[in-house]
């Protein structure tokens with residue numbers, strides 16, 4: 001999973017947890033035994049949520065690369081250090 005995002009005025013009400021649980025159920029129903037997601041180093045609150053929900057460290061680190069165009073029309077290339085977490089689906 002990548003880029004999980006809940007509307008700012010609806011955060012911390014359990015929606016992210018429900019989205020993750022649904023994704024895990026979908027993966028399990030398709031026969032997968034693990035599910036994973038990436039989280040940027042500068043996002044400890046999101047990482048805390050994932051660890052609370054049973055995701056574990058894998059030691060896999062990478063650069064989360066993406067591009068975007070700002071309001072002035074300038075394009076930006078970003079490379080944020082991130083780590084990959086995995087949850088066993090049983």
Ligand SMILES: CC(C)(COP(=O)(O)OP(=O)(O)OC[C@H]1O[C@@H](n2cnc3c(N)ncnc32)[C@H](O)[C@@H]1OP(=O)(O)O)[C@@H](O)C(=O)NCCC(=O)NCCS
Nearest residue numbers: 004005006011012013014015016017038039045046048049
């Ligand atoms: C991370 C996120 C998807 C979780 O969804 P949510 O509906 O807020 O999550 P829940 O209500 O199920 O769980 C709440 C927990 O989410 C985390 N969280 C809450 N607000 C957050 C925020 N603005 N940024 C990062 N994590 C946040 C915290 O661990 C929080 O627990 P806490 O209130 O005890 O600190 C959501 O907060 C979000 O969209 N954040 C901004 C974008 C982001 O950081 N996405 C994650 C990319 S890996």
